[in-house]
Amino acid sequence: MKRRFAGLILAVALVLVAVGAGVSYGAKKETTTLTMWSYDNQDPGLEPVLKQLSKEFEASHPGVKINLVFKDFNSLVGTVPRALASGNGPDVTEGNQGYQTDAQLVKAKLILPLTKYVAKYGWNKLYAPSTWGMFRWTPDGKSFGKGPVWGIAQTGQNVVVFYNKKKFKQAGLDPNKWPSSYAGFEAMLATLRAKLPSSDPVIEHGNKEGYGFIHMFGGIWGASTKPAAVRNWIYHVPGSRYDTPGTILALSRLQQWAKKGYFNDDYNAVGYDASAQLFAKGKGAIWIGGDWDSTIIKTGLGASNVGVMPVPPGPSGQWTSIGGLSGPWHISAKTKNPDLGAEWLNFVITSARAKSLMYGQQQIPADRSAKPPKGDAYLTQVSNAFTKVGNDDGLLLYTDWASPSMYTTLQNQFQLLLAGKTTPQNMAKAVQDDWTKFDKTLK
């Protein structure tokens, strides 16, 4: 009985506290709070940049409070549509390019088209015209790559090869000579496997979250497929296919890497960023992954011991990689302060201060006019790798944008492929089936 009373008292106390909080909140009416959701929660990475810039934004805008909320990618993408629909969601949030998230947000009228702000702030100069495709949707959310602009991004993202120069020397390779063709790259991997102790992987990899192989596949894929064909497939241009001879060849090449013992055998249990950390501690000769993790690697191995290059091109000579721009920032259709939200976006994306903070975190600003600080050789390498692919129009974007279930399909299929439990042909068919099934709903 006593316990029950204690519970009752606690409940009453809680209600009182809640009511009290409500009252005091209501009293401070003059502050405007903007809530921003982001999954760029890597540190080193964009998290400290956003935090610092928001502090400065608050300082220059008295009475404005920026409430930054960081979540991991999967939980943000899983909750943001319903949070926005409820009316209590964020004012400004990251979404994700593609049919799983952005198409939904556009179709359900949960976010605003940014046309007005693109004109006001001159954002159209930020990226190459073809790059804008990933932010364009027709208002029904069905056609990707055309229609108004609904999002804007902060940084460039490029999946590249980071290599440990000491290990290259150990294997008798010249660390300053990067192969110029895909065939040369394969030969280089074979040499590394032959010369390094078998306990050390050639490629340290982390696929625990399931996107590791989706990313790694990019460079291999681009060596036997046209980048434009890949992008058309993602945008659902009629007649596009995944199960082409070029893709199947690339899939079998990746599968061979596993068969030849290039990877650490626990790759499915190691996280993406965790594998970058292991590589930074000296495990493996190369790490293939996002350039947003470049600081982790630099911190561990030292700038002068790391090389950064894209996977070399196939017969076409066109440099390619999986990548694009970072998560698209959107303005909620239900926010009371859309203009203020746009002003914040403009500040964290285009200001000189923002760019210098981004470079300080080894992040490449998406703004193509940004130049890396002189004298930073490591950062110049990272930046050059992005430019190299950009100049060849070789960014493949992210494959999982192609349908709401594509991320899960690719995640499963790559795990099966690498474990030798499916063939490249069957995987290509399974992925194409997912695409076709979704494509029918767009008609």
Next chain:
Amino acid sequence: MSSRQRRRRLRRAKAPGDPGDIGWLYVLPGLLFYGLFTLAPLLHTVYYSLFDWDGLTPKRWVGLANYSEAIRDHVLLRAFIHSAVLIAFYALIPVIIGLLLTAALTRTRIRGFRFFRTTLFLPQLIAGVVIAQAWVWVYDASGPLNRGLELFGLGSLVRPWLGDFSWALPSIGVIGTWVTFGLCMVLFVAGVQKIPLELYDAARVDGAGAFREFFAVTLPGLRNEILVAFVLTTINALRSFDVIYNTTAGGPGNTTIVPSMYMYQNAFLFNRVGYAAAIATILALVIFVLAAIVLRAGDRSEDR
């Protein structure tokens, strides 16, 4: 049957002091909550399962199309097969371990028994997310389990448990066993205390050994507790989501996908709320039928 009916009819004819329908008033608050928070959402889910709906934009009526798709869905079938495997780990093994522990405890007095009982029950009180995180660490490629194996010269068994195609599901099963056997044990130990000591005395006078005593006295005496344990743990197994979401998320390559995980993927990742609702309805039906079967089996053995 007829005598029972007559009794009911007699009760209807209000005797002096009979509370009559006032009983409903007592259960009304509970009933209200049950209706509001259990029945209404359940019916809502069934309703949604008849639509093609992304959760945001207007729904489109499709009748039973979601169900006919579910029946032919290979992934869903696999998910249910995995659930069946998990039932062995969540229900069968914990009940057996619980019974063995109980049998041992009834024969001998153990010092610090209360301490052990509390410790073994503890996993029941910890949130699934925390349990999952702890086990992710245990199973880690360089975690305590693999280190331990190496220490005992079993280096060949070392593997990334949760990332291994054949071992991921059993590894999750072991987590389930660890969580539920304490519950079973506590239920059984409490049940044993209800069994009259005379029965044990009689068994011993008749010359029964530990084995005989267990099967002749303890096991029949615990029938109800075993039933409750089976129902609870089976439901646990079928509903399990938090541990899987936080350890493997269904991977590698769908080897640990279960109906609840697949339902989550459809509702929150694939934007197919209608189909997810159909999966939820099927899962609820399966749980309902299994629970009914277990309870029925118990009833029948009681009649004997």
